[in-house]
Amino acid sequence: xxxxxxxxxxxxxxxxxGAFGVFPLLYTAWVSTHHWHLIAGDGGFTGLxxxxxxxxxxxxxxxxxxxxxxxxxxxxxxxxxxxxxASLLRRRGAAWQVLVLVPNVVPVVAVALVFGQLLGRDYxxxxxLLGRVGVGPVAWQADTWAAHLGVATMVxxxxxxxxxxxxxxxxRAVPRELYEAAELDGAGGxxxxxxxxxPGIRPTLLFxxxxxxxxGVQLFTEPQLFDGSxxxxxxxxxxxxxxxxxxxxxVGFSRFNAGYAAAMTWLLFLLCATFAITATTxxxxxxxx
Amino acid sequence: MTLRVxxxxxxxxxxxxxxxxxxxxxxxxxxxxxxxxxxxRATPPLVPGGRLLDHLGELVDRVDLGQAMVNSxxxxxxxxxxxxxxxxxxxxxxxxxxxxxxxxxxxVVLASAxxxxxxxxxxxxxxxxxxxxxxxxxxxxxxxxxxxxxxFWMRQACLEAVAPELVDAARVxxxxxxxxxxxxxxxxxxxxxxxxxxxxxxTSWNEFGWPLVALDPNDTPTAQVVLSRLxxxxxxxxxxxxxxxxxxxxxxxxxxxLFARKVVAVLLRGAAETGx
Numbered sequence: 217x218x219x220x221x222x223x224x225x226x227x228x229x230x231x232x233x234g235a236f237g238v239f240p241l242l243y244t245a246w247v248s249t250h251h252w253h254l255i256a257g258d259g260g261f262t263g264l265x266x267x268x269x270x271x272x273x274x275x276x277x278x279x280x281x282x283x284x285x286x287x288x289x290x291x292x293x294x295x296x297x298x299x300x301x302a303s304l305l306r307r308r309g310a311a312w313q314v315l316v317l318v319p320n321v322v323p324v325v326a327v328a329l330v331f332g333q334l335l336g337r338d339y340x341x342x343x344x345l346l347g348r349v350g351v352g353p354v355a356w357q358a359d360t361w362a363a364h365l366g367v368a369t370m371v372x373x374x375x376x377x378x379x380x381x382x383x384x385x386x387x388r389a390v391p392r393e394l395y396e397a398a399e400l401d402g403a404g405g406x407x408x409x410x411x412x413x414x415p416g417i418r419p420t421l422l423f424x425x426x427x428x429x430x431x432g433v434q435l436f437t438e439p440q441l442f443d444g445s446x447x448x449x450x451x452x453x454x455x456x457x458x459x460x461x462x463x464x465x466x467v468g469f470s471r472f473n474a475g476y477a478a479a480m481t482w483l484l485f486l487l488c489a490t491f492a493i494t495a496t497t498x499x500x501x502x503x504x505x
Numbered sequence: 506m507t508l509r510v511x512x513x514x515x516x517x518x519x520x521x522x523x524x525x526x527x528x529x530x531x532x533x534x535x536x537x538x539x540x541x542x543x544x545x546r547a548t549p550p551l552v553p554g555g556r557l558l559d560h561l562g563e564l565v566d567r568v569d570l571g572q573a574m575v576n577s578x579x580x581x582x583x584x585x586x587x588x589x590x591x592x593x594x595x596x597x598x599x600x601x602x603x604x605x606x607x608x609x610x611x612x613v614v615l616a617s618a619x620x621x622x623x624x625x626x627x628x629x630x631x632x633x634x635x636x637x638x639x640x641x642x643x644x645x646x647x648x649x650x651x652x653x654x655x656x657f658w659m660r661q662a663c664l665e666a667v668a669p670e671l672v673d674a675a676r677v678x679x680x681x682x683x684x685x686x687x688x689x690x691x692x693x694x695x696x697x698x699x700x701x702x703x704x705x706x707x708t709s710w711n712e713f714g715w716p717l718v719a720l721d722p723n724d725t726p727t728a729q730v731v732l733s734r735l736x737x738x739x740x741x742x743x744x745x746x747x748x749x750x751x752x753x754x755x756x757x758x759x760x761x762x763l764f765a766r767k768v769v770a771v772l773l774r775g776a777a778e779t780g781x
Contacts, residue, residue: 219604222598222603222604225594225595225597225598226656228591228650228651229595229651229653229656230613232650235632235647236632240625240628241625241628243628243631243632244627254630254631300518304515304519310766310769312519312522313769314766314769315522315523316522316526317765317769318527318761319526319529321707321757321761322530323729323757324711325729325732325750325753326732326750326754327529329732329733329746329747330747330750331529332741333532333533333536333741333746334529338545339544341549344548373525373529378772381769381772381773384773385773385774433621433624434623436623437713440714440733461623461624464626465718467627468630469630474627478628481624485620488624
């Protein structure tokens with residue numbers, strides 16, 4: 217073995233990550249300080265103008281707000297439900313684990329189109345069922361909150377089972393003696409869950425919360441296809457469910473304003489990095505306790 | 506008696522779980538096999554009708570889903586094989602070879618998984634365009650050739666399945682690294698590598714945002730792009746669209762059924778690791 221062989225073996229990963237991860241990010245910093253048309257190219261140095269415009273852009277804040285709202289609506293019920301499912305499946309066979317993983321292999325486009333039909337205002341099954349109990353009809357696409365809930369439901373459907381399996385694995389790794397001790401102390405099912413299970417799987421809880429956040433900030437396909445009129449990416453007539461990833465797409469590939477899109481990319485990366493560092497710092501403290 | 510009463514909530518919860526997991530797919534089958542007139546009735550249909558084959562025929566006439574699925578299969582196939590190969594050798598190197606900077610490099614792999622790379626879609630497009638790759642399969646394939654998840658995961662598999670003594674012993678015997686890898690590591694890693702290939706195939710097959718911009722939708726669409734365009738416009742013909750959806754799900758669902766048990770086992774093991 218030459219001393220370079222190990223580097224050769226790990227090189228493909230770093231080549232791909234460098235070419236399609238690091239380099240574009242650095243290049244973006246350069247582009248973001250220019251007037252830059254996606255096709256025509258460099259239109260001259262403008263300094264921080266793109267950033268200044270972005271920070272004064274109401275559409276950007278609208279997209280940020282929508283992203284955060286959909287993220288919270290999708291994640292909090294998802295993690296809670298996943299905990300419930302994991303507890304339910306603790307002593308059950310592998311067939312159940314396969315079942316809950318099915319939604320995760322369904323393509324996102326398919327999920328969006330199926331739920332788009334189910335959540336149709338006039339002929340959708342969801343409004344039909346709601347109508348039977350005297351609610352509605354809900355304008356799932358037109359109403360802001362309903363749209364956020366609709367998009368969040370798709371995300372939830374696709375990821376809850378996957379998250380549940382992660383929790384299930386973590387629960388099985390909690391030492392049995394802890395449960396026996398708690399039972400001897402007279403703890404009931406709910407108390408055992410709170411005092412033994414939850415602390416035992418805390419690292420996994422944090423991991424899934426962070427993974428959901430990384431997925432949440434990139435949310436694109438579900439809302440993009442939610443309004444039917446597909447490729448425009450406005451996120452509804454009033455941009456009521458346009459996420460940051462959709463706005464980025466609109467600026468870059470409909471307006472061809474690469475400079476502005478680059479500024480947005482950088483700002484979002486900085487936001488994510490700040491979030492990630494804060495989250496890991498807090499997480500470390502909680503886990504150590 | 507008390508036992509039964511106690512079990513009832515569990516049974517209800519399990520039934521709800523089955524409904525939750527499968528109802529959307531079932532509803533797609535119902536809609537795809539019905540006419541628009543059926544769907545517009547006061548009570549929407551609950552069971553499949555008999556129009557699925559007609560819609561399949563109409564689908565074939567309206568869009569070239571076949572060619573799009575071939576495109577998707579080529580892209581996802583190359584991505585799957587590349588991940589199975591490249592992640593496995595990288596994982597082996599990180600797990601069982603000693604070299605300077607190993608820990609630091611592996612930390613980079615882990616950190617890269619935290620980067621929301623899809624937000625870089627505009628600069629990545631500029632890179633691919635500058636390479637002259639716009640509307641080539643290479644553009645759709647290259648960013649997915651090797652993944653941080655795959656490297657992390659194959660390293661884990663290697664730590665568990667390939668004994669370090671075995672690697673060292675083989676090396677002392679004068680086995681070349683290639684032969685050590687081929688005869689010692691690879692047999693043990695074949696299973697995990699196959700599961701990784703399957704998961705990579707599904708991920709690539711399901712991708713939408715990147716192929717939408719990297720390929721000309723009129724020239725080289727993927728299955729997902731064709732479906733999204735079929736659904737676009739002012740009026741969505743849902744029976745037709747959901748017929749397309751069912752067709753596009755078949756390959757990933759088949760693969761999943763084939764590998765399901767292994768995938769679950771692997772996920773459960775991997776999850777226990779991340780939780781540590």
